Amino acid sequence: MEIKMNVISEDKINSMSSTEKLRFILDGVKSGDIVVLEGGLTSEEQMKLIELTMTEVDDDFSGIEMSGYPSKKGFLNIRKKTRLTVVGPAKVMHTTKKDKDLISAIISAI
Amino acid sequence: MNSKRRWKSILTRLRRALLFRKATTKIGIYGPPNAGKTTLTNRIVHTFVDENEDVGTATEVPHETRRAVRRAGVIIDLKAKSLEDPNSDLNSESEVKQKRGKAKLKLDVVDTPGLATKIDFHEFMAYGLEEDEAKKRAKEATEGVIEAIKWLDDIDGIVLLMDSTEDPYTQTNIVIIGNMEARGIPIIIAANKVDLVDASPQRIANAFPQHSVIPISALKGENMVDLYEEMARRFR
Numbered sequence: 001m002e003i004k005m006n007v008i009s010e011d012k013i014n015s016m017s018s019t020e021k022l023r024f025i026l027d028g029v030k031s032g033d034i035v036v037l038e039g040g041l042t043s044e045e046q047m048k049l050i051e052l053t054m055t056e057v058d059d060d061f062s063g064i065e066m067s068g069y070p071s072k073k074g075f076l077n078i079r080k081k082t083r084l085t086v087v088g089p090a091k092v093m094h095t096t097k098k099d100k101d102l103i104s105a106i107i108s109a110i
Numbered sequence: 111m112n113s114k115r116r117w118k119s120i121l122t123r124l125r126r127a128l129l130f131r132k133a134t135t136k137i138g139i140y141g142p143p144n145a146g147k148t149t150l151t152n153r154i155v156h157t158f159v160d161e162n163e164d165v166g167t168a169t170e171v172p173h174e175t176r177r178a179v180r181r182a183g184v185i186i187d188l189k190a191k192s193l194e195d196p197n198s199d200l201n202s203e204s205e206v207k208q209k210r211g212k213a214k215l216k217l218d219v220v221d222t223p224g225l226a227t228k229i230d231f232h233e234f235m236a237y238g239l240e241e242d243e244a245k246k247r248a249k250e251a252t253e254g255v256i257e258a259i260k261w262l263d264d265i266d267g268i269v270l271l272m273d274s275t276e277d278p279y280t281q282t283n284i285v286i287i288g289n290m291e292a293r294g295i296p297i298i299i300a301a302n303k304v305d306l307v308d309a310s311p312q313r314i315a316n317a318f319p320q321h322s323v324i325p326i327s328a329l330k331g332e333n334m335v336d337l338y339e340e341m342a343r344r345f346r
Binding site: 042043044046047050051053054055057059062063064065066067068070071090091095098099 | 225226227228229230231245248249252253255256259262279280281282284285286287288289291292
């Protein structure tokens with residue numbers, strides 16, 4: 001079985017509203033894709049994604065695996081800059097190691 | 111949008127601090143499944159309210175708590191507790207801690223369902239549940255996660271409980287901390303299960319150096335005074 005990975009540019013992500021962004025990610029993940037977001041999601045968006053995911057968990061879709069680099073401090077240390085977020089179906093993707101600059105994940109076909 | 115929310119939160123907190131302090135503080139006990147949230151909540155209630163009152167049932171099956179439970183009117187008063195009951199759990203700790211145990215705080219404690227990004231009913235079947243029961247529990251667990259997230263809008267501080275024997279650097283923990291920082295809500299990390307041989311609270315402190323990390327055993331009652339002191343200091 002092939003697993004598709006979609007790497008989405010920051011420009012594309014920034015052109016969407018928060019709701020569109022989350023719907024776009026979850027639709028991709030539910031169809032079995034790994035979604036990599038350049039620029040990443042804020043922690044508030046990640047929390048909303050968890051909430052949205054929970055409304056759609058059923059016998060076939062058990063949820064998501066999500067990993068990301070932590071935000072960097074931005075201008076004057078006030079505004080935080082998000083970096084990169086990877087989201088995949090929990091049945092396919094499993095994060096094995098993670099720190100502030102490294103994400104190791106195993107992707108396995110069902 | 112996020113910036114607006116952050117400023118609104120800061121202004122609300124400033125107004126609250128300057129004009130009227132809330133009589134009661136709502137504290138959420140958050141964390142991943144099986145971190146010991148219900149055990150900690152029960153420990154707090156047993157110590158300061160009624161030693162026979164359980165807020166919830168703690169078991170080894172994940173997502174045992176699937177509805178948030180609020181226990182109102184808990185008064186954490188270390189000085190009174192020490193005087194009233196010289197044999198209490200608190201007094202089994204070191205004399206030094208007893209002497210500085212003067213923290214006092216009135217709060218509502220909210221025991222929340224474990225936060226997770228995935229819930230697979232097969233995991234419950236591994237604990238001996240029948241398929242129908244496992245699916246029902248999984249459905250309730252997803253609702254519990256949503257409820258826990260919604261409670262974040264209505265609390266004044268959180269104790270984020272982590273299992274000291276597990277890798278703390280999970281996305282769920284990072285997301286909770288990031289959300290609290292963005293809202294300007296105080297957070298204490300409690301590194302639970304330090305009574306276990308492979309516990310490493312230092313690993314948690316290293317992962318989140320910007321936050322207070324208090325090593326505890328909610329089950330055995332170890333180091334609870336440090337946690338109560340920190341709660342009184344941060345959440346008052």
